[in-house]
Amino acid sequence: MKAQESTPPRARVAHVLLNVINDGASLDRELDAARRLTPDPRNQALIQECAYGVLRHYYSLRRHLSQLIERPLRKRDAVIEMLLLSGLYQLFEMQVPEHAVVDASAAAVRSLDKSWASGLVNATLRNALRQRERFVPPTTDDAEACWNHPRWLIDTIRAAWPDDWQRVMQAATARPPFTLRVNRRQLARDEYLVRLQDADLAARALAHCPDGIVLESAVPVSSLPGFDAGLVSVQDGAAQLAAPLLDAQPGQRVLDACAAPGGKTMHLLETVDALELTALDIDPVRLARVNQSAARLGLQCRVIAGDAALPAPWWDGTLYDRILLDAPCSATGVIRRHPDIKLHRAPDDLALLPARQAAIFDGLWPLLRPGGKLLYATCSILPQENDDVLSAALQRHRDALAAPINVAWGRPTRHGRQILSGEHDMDGFYFCVIEKAAHD
Template sequence: MSQRNPRATAAIILDKVIYGGTSLSQLLSDNDDSIDPMVKDLCFGSLRWHERLSALLDLLLTKKLKAKDKDVECLLRVGLYQILYQSAPEYAAVNETVAAVKGLRKTWAIKFVNGVLRTFLRRKESMLHQIESIETAKYAFPEWMIVSIRDAWPEHWESILEQSNLRAPMTLRVNLSQQTREQCQAALAAEEIESRAHPFVESALMLEKPMSVFELPGFNEGFLSVQDAAAQIAASLMKCEKGMRVLDACAAPGGKTGHLLEMTEGLDLVAIDNVDTRLLRIGENLERLGLEAQITVGNASEPSDEWAKPGFDRILLDAPCSATGVIRRHPDIKVLRWKEDIEQLHEQQIGILNTMWGLLNDGGRLVYATCSILPAENEQIVAEFVKSHPEAKIVPIEAEWGLAQQYGRQVLTGIDDMDGFYYAVIEKS
């Protein structure tokens, strides 16, 4: 793939995401150094502004391209993205996009792509003014998401959409069992890497500029990891103690697993995920950190005898969700998620929560977490669960981060430089 023209490569990937329904992370691994960084930027940027680019294409194309030629349409998206959001001269962007048609092996499209993009250059200002009246184009979000977020957060919805369209900061988790945050910050500064401490998460450092993890001093030795500050909150809410039996359900890629083990020695920790290839990431992360856990394939909806023996003192349920809180890191969510998914996820989430509850010891603690900002996946789940389980006690989360809810606490995307996350702490009386 990396041998192809990067714009053509990006167009092919976008076609598979937009019209094939494949996630960008499956097609474009962040850790695959063979992928041209330019391809990554073109894919992320084109998906981040997908609705705006779609609105422009509706004005530019007199008729839709056939299914077999959607890669050409996606190449047009790449060209429009470069013209609008990159610093290269406009005509250079057009010429380079036209040259990339050869990479699609569709020579008939050379004149077509050239004509469409040059028409846009001539009518650019009027077209951009025209699409501003289209709400989906203005906010670069699908209509159902705009409505859902506006209904859920009437005072914050525009900020959420704006923050979700920005590039997320690169945040580090300092392994506090190996060094203090100040020591880590000093080691970074010695390599001229600027960072700042997160105000509410004691293990979090935010870098001023993103960089390769392999350039970070202490990364290979397990002194630090990459993890958003909101995700780092999970381990502290668990309140684990030495000797406890702990279950990390839906654990891949293992960031929270590693953090739990860093914070508390002597845990009997079981980490499960229902995709065996994802388990490899957990193992790799723990090996780098010098930590151990029982890692096994497991479906949190259907416990098996291999791992699901009742008697866990702590359970972390990072439930499958819409991931609407991490769109700034995964812009393909705007394309891949549909309104109908939320109801299905709600049923799945409440089902898993009920199942995990049966594995928890009396007096035990379960932390329910999602990277969603939609109440149907968060507070409504916990409210429904508590009503049907009188032995479930909600533990108030006293914190400076996020917004207190009747049940749990919600972080909204971008607030305090964090991803959108929800947490609820439930104890079994």
């Protein structure tokens, strides 16, 4: 059944979850659509909180539910299962009063045209509360429920980070910080902190990021002082590390090869004068957001749709001084911000992505001038997409040399530097700086 405009928010959540979990839809896109159909901002907030919350805790909630219902629901009643998962999340993680959750979930059942299920929903949620004390938390025997990740991903993360895998998965299940990047062309970070204080928004400076601020709680961007005037943008701290690492100098010719939606592009333009910057991306829809951000922030760059792996159709033949390659990847470092990744990624992706990353590297390498620098970045915590891709690239390109990254954040890897999810209040990110040998 298609959700209508008058749909109660809990029924809307059930539809969002159904589309994301069962049909592979993107959480961001589903929430955008739900928001457009939900005029009341409080209901919008409830939908967002429940959808994110259920996906972050999906495996433990599913286990909990399996202990409460006698037999699994039929496939065609999956929307009721989603309603129940969201009910459990509200009861146990949001502490919404019992009667509100039970009554509103029963009302949602009616609007989903599943009136037969109102008794089941009512009884299951009440039962969950009665059994609260007797409920045994998942142990490591049930790894998926314990770590709230699919089994293959737990194994992959554990193999990559044998000393840190548990912390990584806990961080990926937690609520991420709300991080801002101050546009230093307009004002200094300290000045913006004062603006936030004046607006009663508690905030602090973020270490390792000269333009970074963490707010105590998330707010709609419309509540941020001067957002429309371009004083500030929303961007995780790790993403703010790219612009300084690229080390672009005023007036240089820079290619941001996988640029959309443009967070790192804008930071480069905010921090380095007179850059001749080209923002390229294969996805024209996502590229529109680069233009929107540039307009809001009062910045300028050339925006081109094209394939970084095949430059002939879009490259003008002049070499670049710097190239930022923020490669498409598994996004395993940003699961806390995009919990649907856990459900949408599959082991096969890890077989395919490195070849795609290598093809983009090889397409771009001839475009860098001798003596220039390429920054390879991913929001992945898996070496298959990071050091392994770089090892092979360094073998293929004898004029490529990994440069040391001397910083106080993250940890050194074979060729670059890694931040694991949650470290320094940041997303998981990998960076490697590659220099091209200068002609003798």
